[in-house]
Amino acid sequence: MPERDLALLTKAARAAGDIALRYWKNAPKAWDKADTSPVTEADLACNDKIQSILRSARPDYGWLSEETPDDKARLNTEYQFIIDPIDGTRAFIAGEKHFSHSLAVAHQGRITAAVVYLPALDKLYTATEFGPALCDGLPIRCSRKSLADDPNILTSKHTLDPAHWPNGMPQFQRSFRASLAYRLCLVADGSFDGMITFMDAWEWDIAAGSLIAARAGATVSDRYGLALDFNALTAQSPGTFACAPLLHDDLMGLTNA
Structure with a gap:
């Protein structure tokens, strides 16, 4: 099917x-x-x-x-x-x-x-x-970088607000693409090491890209590190993180107090 x-x-x-x-x-x-x-x-x-x-x-x-x-x-x-x-x-x-x-x-x-x-x-x-x-x-496969490897992460300037990082501000290269679905795919093919957004994400923006990133080996979650769930009543996810596995662990350790 x-x-x-x-x-x-x-x-x-x-x-x-x-x-x-x-x-x-x-x-x-x-x-x-x-x-x-x-x-x-x-x-x-x-x-x-x-x-x-x-x-x-x-x-x-x-x-x-x-x-x-x-x-x-x-x-x-x-x-x-x-x-x-x-x-x-x-x-x-x-x-x-x-x-x-x-x-x-x-x-x-x-x-x-x-x-x-x-x-x-x-x-x-x-x-x-x-x-x-x-x-x-x-x-395609995602990268294998960690935070120590100077990763390049797709995200908006909003992500750089220190309030999002109670355990310390991570240091990384920041890039951006307008399409959230494309950002997830660029993580999947290893062009970038991760994509993160703390803002609520509509399901239609992340549904397809989240599976593509996950099947390419990336760790994909909401901003709290929980698995994404689709066809919800509100059709939104509380943020989205899709990163190389070690990088995802590193970022979760800094954002979740």
Whole structure:
């Protein structure tokens, strides 16, 4: 089942990519939602295409997407699609390449199949619950660095607030990418040693990338070191840490008093 779901997610992600690229760098209509986050006509068009492909094939699966009003009927389904039609919308609007489509299937709180596709780079990350993490069909692995190895961590400036680190401020190189899903994949393929956010993360931002990072050997948790749980009532996680295992242990020791 995860393999069949993965093939379906891949089909939908590539179809969304074709749509996104027609709008990218072509002045798509954009506006702010009630929570002040941006959305474009491309986000909605991608959402419609993904939903059409996935739900016609799996009508019994629940649905959770950033661009669809949340129907709590998903809580009573065995499987759920968790979708971000365009993750990194600000980057998309700016004409940058690092936006992605994030598609996942959840079962009993766990992600079982995941796809993150970056159409402007034509880069496809995939994983299933018990299979390897892949980038464009080739196996990927996370780094093996610890905090002592001068790691490069994807995170926002907000993370550098000393209040987050009661047991001492860690020293590391800081980098950033707009798409949270892509940040998780960059940890998975070893390009960066970790990604961390203390801010609440929506499930659609982290569902697919969290499985890809975990299957690549990274340790993935919420900000408290607990396992991520999906298809929750609020559809949010209290932060997200995805790091090389030793680095994850080091950071948890500094942040958890």
